Amino acid sequence: MNTLSYGLLSLLAQSSYSGYDLMLRIQPFWPAKHSQIYPLLAKLEQEDYIRFELVPQRDKPDKKVYSLTGKGQEALKDWFDQPTAEPALRDEMMLKVFCMSYADRESARKMLADRLAYHKEQRRKYEHKLAELKEREGWPEAGLPAPSHPLFGAYLLTRKAIMSNETNTEWCKWVLSLLPEAD
Amino acid sequence: MNTLSYGLLSLLAQSSYSGYDLMLRIQPFWPAKHSQIYPLLAKLEQEDYIRFELVPQRDKPDKKVYSLTGKGQEALKDWFDQPTAEPALRDEMMLKVFCMSYADRESARKMLADRLAYHKEQRRKYEHKLAELKEREGWPEAGLPAPSHPLFGAYLLTRKAIMSNETNTEWCKWVLSLLPEAD
DNA sequence: TTCCTATATGTAAATATAGACATATAAGCT
DNA sequence: AGCTTATATGTCTATATTTACATATAGGAA
Known part of the structure; x- marks a missing residue:
């Protein structure tokens, strides 16, 4: 197991x-x-x-x-x-960022723009999932599901995904602002 | 490769x-x-x-x-x-959260408290790394390193780690607030 | 008509990753 | 004196994961 x-x-x-x-x-x-x-x-x-x-x-x-x-x-x-294992994040982009100062400005901007588009698409999916959850039978008419509610966990995870998504989006935009187009 | x-x-x-x-x-x-x-x-x-x-x-x-x-x-x-692969996050805790409504209140609180402690320790390390970066030779006296600076990437990544750390910490605290102690 | 996507389930082979075994030095703890 | 941790490098085996091969139906796009 x-x-x-x-x-x-x-x-x-x-x-x-x-x-x-x-x-x-x-x-x-x-x-x-x-x-x-x-x-x-x-x-x-x-x-x-x-x-x-x-x-x-x-x-x-x-x-x-x-x-x-x-x-x-x-x-x-x-x-x-049982004790819970530490989270493991593997992101090729983070490895590329490490040597970003040696790459072309355009390549770097493209990489970040692509990631931004990815986050935007993911965000759409998470919002959809949230809407879906709220239509499930047994969802409380007002407020959040209680900790004993079967959908409690799914709700927490969707909120977590949205929070992380916002942070990652913010980071990408910040980095892009540091890399002005060289037109 | x-x-x-x-x-x-x-x-x-x-x-x-x-x-x-x-x-x-x-x-x-x-x-x-x-x-x-x-x-x-x-x-x-x-x-x-x-x-x-x-x-x-x-x-x-x-x-x-x-x-x-x-x-x-x-x-x-x-x-x-080359195109960059999507990030892959594997976190056992997220899987546990899914079935949290079937677990003991205390087990759930312990899991989140452990994760919170993990984030706190990680945060300490990231701040240390940031301080270390700022002591490296060639670090600008004021402001951020330029995109052409060799330490630019390392700086961006440390900032990213801190931002994610804050978001994850916030999420853990929020979930704990939804799970009051059953003393 | 041909291609691609989604649904649905499976297997075989290759690669990536983790865990255990191995060795050596030095410092600190019990 | 024995235990643990950190530094430092390696191998071997087991497990986890990906890629490719396989098959079937239906819908939409080109």
Whole structure:
């Protein structure tokens, strides 16, 4: 049981999902390809942490909808109380910034403009997710979901993503302001 | 040549470092163990991107001090103009937050308090690095280093780290305020 | 019609990363 | 005297992760 496994269980604690859904939803928190997810789900199913139901679909391939077993729920609780690993950020751009004084002004500006566009697109997605959350049944009519609310965690994470997004956007704009166009 | 390789070249563009130094300095931007760094440096040296000088030391083991070759400098410039990969953040805590509504209040508070302590310690290190930068020779007496200054990138990255640190700290405190102690 | 994207699931091979084993010196702690 | 930490470099093995190969249906774009 590695961290990604627990991440999948954690998502399944909130709702049942197909492997494809899980793959898409875990991206913002733990990037992984489907080639890593599917074998892991098969292993978790074999070891009785999760089970699946085959759901035939029209217009789309059939899917396996996974849900937590009792053993899975217990594993999740045990994991929660274990020490948490430090976050690991790997960003090629930060490595490039290190040698920025040796690069062309235009190259540097382009790199930052690209990152800014990336953040803008991400921001759009986060706002969409927030709107989606607020339409989910059980969402409180006023204020935030309580800590016991199943959507509490998802809400906190979306807020976190938006906060980080704003900070990163601000940083990119600041750096661009230090690199005036050389027209 | 993978991203870590370019990261090492990027650090060496700024100054000469031993493998041990490189390992320590690249951590905030691209976490890697010495067991990954040393073989990579040997490969980069074999392929003439970097060279080293054996430096005997008293009181400490001898070291290899690496520096960029002309080929390394060219590779760095070419890399800079290539499209930059998206950042990848892997944080076990974010996965735990997803299922936080199913965990004990105390466990959740402990997790966040631990993270807060981690951020505080990191903040101390970043401030130290900033102070260190300002003592380096060539640092401008007033204002920021110019974009052409060799320390420009390091300064931008330290500022970025501090900004993110503040945002993450703020988020942790906000979540803790939503989880009052159940004394 | 051909290409690309999204949905959906899988496997095989290559690469990246982490953990353990190995060695050496010196300082500080118990 | 033995333990831990920091400096310093390396290898070997296990695991994690990515890339490529595979297949199937449907919709939209060119």
